[in-house]
Every structure is written in structure tokens, then in C-alpha cells.
Amino acid sequence: MFEGLDAIFLARLQFAFTVSFHFIFPSFSIGLASYLAVLEGLWLWTGRQVYLDLFKYWLKIFALAFGMGVVSGIVMSYQFGTNWSVFSDKAGPVIGPLMAYEVLTAFFLEAGFLGVMLFGMNRVGKGLHFAATLAVAVGTFFSAFWILSANSWMQTPAGYAINAGGQFVPADWWAIIFNPSFPYRLVHTVFGAYLTTALVVGAVGAWHLLRAIPAEKNANEGARVMFSMAMAMITVVAPLQIFAGDQHGLNTLEHQPVKVMAMEGHFKSYPDGAPLVLFGWPDEATGKNLFAVEIPKASSLILKHSWDAPLKGLDTVDRKDWPPVPVVFWAFRIMVGMGMLMLLLAAVSLLARVRRRLYDWPLLHRFALAMGPAGFVAVIAGWVTTEVGRQPYTVYGLLRTVDSASALDAPAVGASLLAFVIVYFFAFGAGTYYILKLMSHPPHRGEEGPRRDQPVRAAGITPAPAVAESLATGKEA
Amino acid sequence: MPFDLPMFFAFIIAFAILAYVVLDGFDLGVGILFPFLPVGRERDSAINSVAPVWDGNETWLVMGGGGLLAAFPLAYGMILSALYAPIIAMLLALVFRGVAFEFRWRDPRHRPLWDVAFTGGSIVAALAQGITLGALLQGIAVQNRTYAGGWFDWLTPFSLLVGVSLVCGYALLGSTWLVMKSEGSLQERCYRLAFRLGIATIVAMAAVSAATPFLREAYWLRWFAWPQVLFTAQVPVLVAIVTFVLFWSLRRGHHYTPFLMALALFGLGLAGLGISLYPFVVPPSVSIWDAAAPDDSLKFMLPGVLVMVPIILAYTGYSYWVFRGKTGHEGYH
Numbered sequence: 123m124f125e126g127l128d129a130i131f132l133a134r135l136q137f138a139f140t141v142s143f144h145f146i147f148p149s150f151s152i153g154l155a156s157y158l159a160v161l162e163g164l165w166l167w168t169g170r171q172v173y174l175d176l177f178k179y180w181l182k183i184f185a186l187a188f189g190m191g192v193v194s195g196i197v198m199s200y201q202f203g204t205n206w207s208v209f210s211d212k213a214g215p216v217i218g219p220l221m222a223y224e225v226l227t228a229f230f231l232e233a234g235f236l237g238v239m240l241f242g243m244n245r246v247g248k249g250l251h252f253a254a255t256l257a258v259a260v261g262t263f264f265s266a267f268w269i270l271s272a273n274s275w276m277q278t279p280a281g282y283a284i285n286a287g288g289q290f291v292p293a294d295w296w297a298i299i300f301n302p303s304f305p306y307r308l309v310h311t312v313f314g315a316y317l318t319t320a321l322v323v324g325a326v327g328a329w330h331l332l333r334a335i336p337a338e339k340n341a342n343e344g345a346r347v348m349f350s351m352a353m354a355m356i357t358v359v360a361p362l363q364i365f366a367g368d369q370h371g372l373n374t375l376e377h378q379p380v381k382v383m384a385m386e387g388h389f390k391s392y393p394d395g396a397p398l399v400l401f402g403w404p405d406e407a408t409g410k411n412l413f414a415v416e417i418p419k420a421s422s423l424i425l426k427h428s429w430d431a432p433l434k435g436l437d438t439v440d441r442k443d444w445p446p447v448p449v450v451f452w453a454f455r456i457m458v459g460m461g462m463l464m465l466l467l468a469a470v471s472l473l474a475r476v477r478r479r480l481y482d483w484p485l486l487h488r489f490a491l492a493m494g495p496a497g498f499v500a501v502i503a504g505w506v507t508t509e510v511g512r513q514p515y516t517v518y519g520l521l522r523t524v525d526s527a528s529a530l531d532a533p534a535v536g537a538s539l540l541a542f543v544i545v546y547f548f549a550f551g552a553g554t555y556y557i558l559k560l561m562s563h564p565p566h567r568g569e570e571g572p573r574r575d576q577p578v579r580a581a582g583i584t585p586a587p588a589v590a591e592s593l594a595t596g597k598e599a
Numbered sequence: 600m601p602f603d604l605p606m607f608f609a610f611i612i613a614f615a616i617l618a619y620v621v622l623d624g625f626d627l628g629v630g631i632l633f634p635f636l637p638v639g640r641e642r643d644s645a646i647n648s649v650a651p652v653w654d655g656n657e658t659w660l661v662m663g664g665g666g667l668l669a670a671f672p673l674a675y676g677m678i679l680s681a682l683y684a685p686i687i688a689m690l691l692a693l694v695f696r697g698v699a700f701e702f703r704w705r706d707p708r709h710r711p712l713w714d715v716a717f718t719g720g721s722i723v724a725a726l727a728q729g730i731t732l733g734a735l736l737q738g739i740a741v742q743n744r745t746y747a748g749g750w751f752d753w754l755t756p757f758s759l760l761v762g763v764s765l766v767c768g769y770a771l772l773g774s775t776w777l778v779m780k781s782e783g784s785l786q787e788r789c790y791r792l793a794f795r796l797g798i799a800t801i802v803a804m805a806a807v808s809a810a811t812p813f814l815r816e817a818y819w820l821r822w823f824a825w826p827q828v829l830f831t832a833q834v835p836v837l838v839a840i841v842t843f844v845l846f847w848s849l850r851r852g853h854h855y856t857p858f859l860m861a862l863a864l865f866g867l868g869l870a871g872l873g874i875s876l877y878p879f880v881v882p883p884s885v886s887i888w889d890a891a892a893p894d895d896s897l898k899f900m901l902p903g904v905l906v907m908v909p910i911i912l913a914y915t916g917y918s919y920w921v922f923r924g925k926t927g928h929e930g931y932h
Contacts, residue, residue: 189654193697196657197690199664203679204686210679211744214672215892219900222669226907229658285893287744289672292895528680531750538687545691549698556705 129530133205136539140197142502143546147191149501152266153319154184155259162255166248172343179565183557185240190553209516209526216282216290216298217272224268231261270311274304277518278377302377306370313363317464318497324352325494328487330564344565346481353471360468364461375425380439381511384450386421387411388435395419396433404447445513453506460500467493605891608670611904615666619659621865626653628773630721631766633714635792641785648780648926669900673744674880674890681739681746682731682753689727696720729765733758737814738883757810764803771796775858780926793857794849801842811875815883818875834871
């Protein structure tokens, strides 16, 4: 059934599928961990019940999302070997240790602090509990730090040497970890995670504001507070994210100009100012953008900050070094489009706030509800842009994708891809259903945390309730 | 046997594998035994006894995989691409099983379905791990730093034998774990199950041990050459002693000893494996030193391993201590 397809293409598809699925959960839980820390901090500072209620409300959702992130992560740590064994052999000495630190950090956290955070409220004392929440927030950030460092090294390799066996070996760890694209990618990704979380929190708040009958509107304090906090977050972060994205783009132009050519749809060179292609269909065969809508010279203005700055196009690049142009072009536009919608939401909500209509403007609430999944769409589109834009290399400019794969056979890879799609659909479909179910209940006064009589735990949250209890009482449970 | 960085990391990874096998082994075993337990209180007690720990146990698998990539990238690529089918089957089974575990509680209407998924996932994962081990032992064809064999090289009578053995072994671990953690009718049932599974496991271990020296001459020499045999012969002697204590303690109705003896059997099995394989990580040609990442990579990881692994171990040990004793059937406590 898969004989007609290219095994390497199927392997790439499988990696893209499993990593996209995996990344959905961390991109949400990184932001949520920080949000939980803010909520608990505000509760401790102001003593207002509503912050505690919201903390417990989102804690239950965090537990599920974190768990699914870990389960889907197990697959990732083996797939490098099954499908990309040559890459593993050659790049392993450099990216392996970075990934090992990611695993150690995550494991360390799961084993230690997550249990206290999930089940330890009222049992370990407020200070220690808040410390655990902060540790989880900082820990998820460090997890992201290591894995993004490994990913960035594949985009902009630095600090390496090549040994007799053809392996990349470390020469300067500092240069490897802080390779040229890493700081930009880290900031851009973490902002993306914050926006994703804020959009979800905002949509849940908006949903409950829309559903509340007018007489009860004022009673629904939890929904109002989460909506207000989410809109404030988007108002601050959306413009920052657009700035960070622009800086990241300039960094890409410096280190991976071919990727930018594909993002911009520049098939030919423009010696005196390149146009900004708003929309169109990049046709690789003819090297033209079909149905293109362009703004003359605007691309040069954005990328070079000058109307007439020359920009090189794909015609200066050997055809075999092109990434798949339409995919990169459109993924980039989807991401930017989502970013613009987020900016619009930020502006509209700011207007509503100034006019004191944040909680009684159904149109704004509908908009915020519709934007709930926008963060996930933007994050996945952004990753497609940068990862497909890295093609045809796995280690940019040094190791080609076709030379990275195991000796693969299309039917086998096709079968495993199909199996992943089916199992993920069931497993994570069920998980998403339970998350949505939790979200469909409005937060209420005296919200309970994760229930102790159900194993609502993520990986490694070992015996949390009992540990927390014994810590609190000073004796064995 | 030189003790340098590659050797140190070989021990670390062997330890992660042992930790994974014995820890996830007993909770996979509980899943394998599920069809033999009546629906209701006994099943709920059984699953409650592993509920607090199973996901932490599985994290050792990520450590093993991530560690192998980081410390022995060449071996990681060769082994995983050679054993594509069983590895993917194992991963999918573990995902399915993990999800079934959580949703069994949340979705009581479909509980019978989730129970089937839980057992199926446990059996497939155990079988796939055994097949992986068997296929590694029989050797992996490599050329130019990559796997050079076919898609079904892993599928042999020997690898299937190891697969079935591991299913029996995990079920033994699971039944002795339940003997330790349960009371009443469930415990009585598990004494009987453990006795039969003990016999099955010993027979299977004996069959695998008898077949291994015939796979390669190197294994034969490693086990039977003089004077090494004085050292290697201790393994079967210890296995015999442990087996005796296992059956004796089951007959006498001990609570803890059977599980400890099952653990000891797995420890000895891994020691035997180490004796057969050393110094190779991918038999018959790639040694620990051939496959190791350069010292600069290993040195970089050393502080992380030395600081974090002991803390993780201390916490894990503490949590098992907290959870010692019998489990009820209404949610864990």
C-alpha cells in the first residue's frame, strides 16, 4: 500500500506527526506552569479566594496536559534511532548530551516537585508549596532550554569538529549550546508558549462569560479574572512576540538565507528592492508565484530596513539545495496571520478595558473564544516553517536528510506511520476530550484540586499524596 | 576490564535498563495478569497497587533511550534501526497502556474496553522487549557504521523464546508484587499464580540459557572456558539458590520474600547477559569503546548524572517506602 512512496518522505512525515503531537502539550504546559505560579503568588500576596480557585481549576488541566506530553515524549527519544540512525551516529556526540540534560531535568522535576505541586496543597505549607510550583515553572523552562539548544544546533551548527568516523564531535560546548540561532529561537518559542496558554485561558474565560445568564454575570468572578488576566497577557506579549519574530527572521536571513527566500517566495534576485508577496502560490517548476499579490520593495524594507536594498533569490541557489518552497511559504503566512489576529485581539481587548466593557461585550468574547486554538496553530505553523525550511539538511549545510536516515523500507515506515496515527488519535483524542470536559465546567468558589482518589497523575508523579502527607505531618503515611 | 568514561556510562545505562526492567516489569506483569483476576475488587486492588508508581517506572525507559543516544550514539542508531518493528510496537503498546490506565477511572462505562487495552498493551510491550533482547543477543549485521540486515532479521525462534520468557518473567514479578501488596482472596490467588509462573519462568530461563551458548562460539567460550567457568558458574548456582528460596517462601506464605527473589532472578539474568555480551554493545562486532561518544561528550554529561541520578534514586526509594504495605481497592492512599 505504500510502495509508491518514498521511504524517507514517509519517515519525515512520521517524525513531523509525532513531534507536532508531542509539542502541542509542552507548548501549553510551559505557559500554564508560569500562569499557575502567578496565580499562586497572587493568592499568597492578596489573599483573594478567586486566585486560589483558579489555581486549582487550572492545576487539574495542567496534570493531564503534562502527562500527555510525557507519554508522547517517550516515542521521540526512540525515533531518532529507528528512523534516523545515521543522523544519531553522526550528530549524537553533540546533540545527545543536550537531550540527556533535557531528560534529566524533566525526570528530576517529575520525581520531585510535580507531586507536591499537584497534591501537596494544604499539606506541606504555603511557602514550600509555592516553591514547588515555582520549581515546576522554572523546570519546564529549562527543559525547553535544552531541547531548543539541540534543535538550534541543527539549524546553525557551531562549536564542533568532525572526526575520522565522520561524526560531529564537541570542540566548544559554550559555542554549541549558545549557537547563533538559539537565543532568538528560545525567546520566540517561549513567547509562543505564553501566547498559546493565554489564548486558551482567555477562550475558557470568554466561554463562561458568554454562557453565564446576565443575572449571574457578576457572580462569575473566576471567569472574569481569568479573562482579564489572559487579555492583559496577550496585550503585552503579542507585540513583543512580533518584535521577537522579526529579530528571529533577521537572524535567519544572516545564517540561513535560503530559508528566508522560501518564506518570502523570492524565486529571483532583486538587485534594487524586493517585493513583499502577501499571497500567491509558489510554483517551483516555473519559478514564479501564481496569483501573487505583492507590495513592491516592502520585503527589502522589512528584512534590510531600506526600500532599495538588494535581496538574492532562489535563482542563486542550486536547485538541489531548495527547501520545499510552497510548504515554507504558506506555513510562514499562517503563522504571521495568526500573529496579526492576536495583535488585533490585543488591541480590541485593550479598547474594551479602557472603556470598561471587558466583561459585557459578547463580540469580544466570541472573538476570544474563536482565537482559543490560534496559539497551537501558530506554534505548529512556525515549527513547520523553520523545520521544513531547514531542508534538504538535518544539520544545516553539513548533513543532508537523505544521508541521515536508516536503511528504511517504505512499507515498514508506512505501516508504523499508520499505527502512530491510529493510536495517537484514540489516546490523545480521549485526553483532549477530558481536558475539554474539565474546561466546560466554570471555576467556582472552593474549587478542589486534583482528586486524590483518582490517579490523575502525569508520568513520574510518584506517590505524591502520601509523600506530601508524610512531609506535612512528619510521620509516615 | 579498564574503568574509564565509556565503561562508567555503560554501567549507568545498564543500571537504567535494570531499573526499568524490574520496576516497569512488575507493573506490566500486573497488566498481563489482569485476565486472571475477577472483575471488581480484585482488579481494582491490583491496579491501585501500581497506580502511584507506574509512570515513574516508565521514565527509566526514556533515561535508557536518551542515555544510549548521548553516550553510545553508534549503538543507539544500529540497535534501534535493526529492531524497528519490535521497538515501534513496544512504544505504541506503552502509549496505549498508559492512556488505558488513566481512563479506566475516568470512564467507567467503557471500563471493560480499557481493561482489554491495558492487558493487550502490557503483553505486547513485554513481548516486544523480550524479542528486542533476543535479537540483540543473536547479533546484528552491520556494515559502514549502519545496520546491514533485513527487516525481519529479528524474528527467529530464539528471539520469540526470549519474548515469551520475558512475558512469563514480568508476570512472575507482577504476581509476587501483588502477593506483597494485597490481602485476602487476591493474595491467595496470586500465591497460586506465582507458583505456576515461577515454574514457567525457570523453565524459560533455562531454555534461553541453554540456547545462548549455541548462538555464537564467543558466548560458548565466555561461559565454559577454563578458568573463567569458576566465575561464570556462580550465576547458575545463585539462580538455583534463589529459585529454591522463591518456591520455599511461596509455600510458607511469606509476603515480601517472593518479590525479592523474583527481583534477584532478574538481576542474575542481567548479570548473565552482561557476561555474554561484554565487551560488545552490538554483538558481534561493535564494542563499548567503538560505540562510545568522545570523552568530551561524556565529560559534559558527568556532572548532571552524578548530581541528579542519586537525588532521583533517593526520592524514588523514599516514595516506595512511603507506599509500603497493603493497598485497598478504593483508590490508592
